[in-house]
Amino acid sequence: MFSADERSNRLRTGILDDFVGGLLNDVERARYLGLPETTRIRERTKIVSPENLVMGEHCWIGENTVLDASGGLEIGDHTSIGLNCLVFTHSSWLANMMLENHPGSDLIERKPVRIGKGCFIGGNSVIMMGVTIGDCATVNPLSVVTKDVPAYSLVSGNPARVFQRYDEDYLRAEAERVRAENAALRAEAQARGEAPVWGAPARRRDAQ
Incomplete structure (x- = not known):
């Protein structure tokens, strides 16, 4: 029933983490995943390649969010990511187009995502690979972020664009x-x- 190859064993570790995490509260779940003590991770959050995730202090991640860190993911201090969000750091679209969508395909592309400190990512938003979101930026709910977001700005829409800029005052x-x-x-x-x-x-x- 169970496969013993390297890929299966690696995936099984993630499955176990998801199962155990479902029994913990948001602070306990973050501690179990090796994240900062001040971090809160809500239930049913999935982290892909957690070894490539760098998360700051006082972050909050909402229910059902997927953090794909396979290409590298940095999240700054005091940043919140709402429910049902998707953060991608890889894409297999070319592997699909070339009919090479198999494990280990060299057509899978990876680019890091960097989310600054003091950011707010509204629920049901999608952050595409390679994007950098500047400090103290807000992404309105239901947005699809396909390019870099300036610091101290509010973006919204699909694709997301800047609607407002603000300063510390x-x-x-x-x-x-x-x-x-x-x-x-x-x-x-x-x-x-x-x-x-x-x-x-x-x-x-x-x-x-």
Whole structure:
């Protein structure tokens, strides 16, 4: 039933990691995979060639995301990748076209992907091989990123293109706005006798 060749044994290790990972919480799963202690990996995330993945501190990876690190993948500090995202660092399209889609084909192409620090990759997005995403960039949900993304920019669409650029002053002002709104919401919740929570409590329907 079980094959004993090198490829099968290598794949079986990944299958075992997926199985064990399904029994762990997001912090335990990251620790099991040898990632930084501050990283959180949600359930059903798949990492291809984890030995080629370099991940920074305080990263968050959403459910059902596939991180293909076979061609090299770097993810900077404080970056989040949403649910159902696909990050590719290899392509077999030419092997398919040439009818050479077999294991070990020399028509499989690999190029590294680099995602900077402080990035937000929205859910259901696709990052194609060879792409570099600059620091503090945002990729809107449902985007397909086929070329490099400048730092401090927002991209969206298929193929993704730049819709907005921002600087540190803009980000600082937005952070102050959100902190003030969350503080007001927490104060309202405490006034109602509710236990304080991190972040912002959900808005009450009668307050909207």
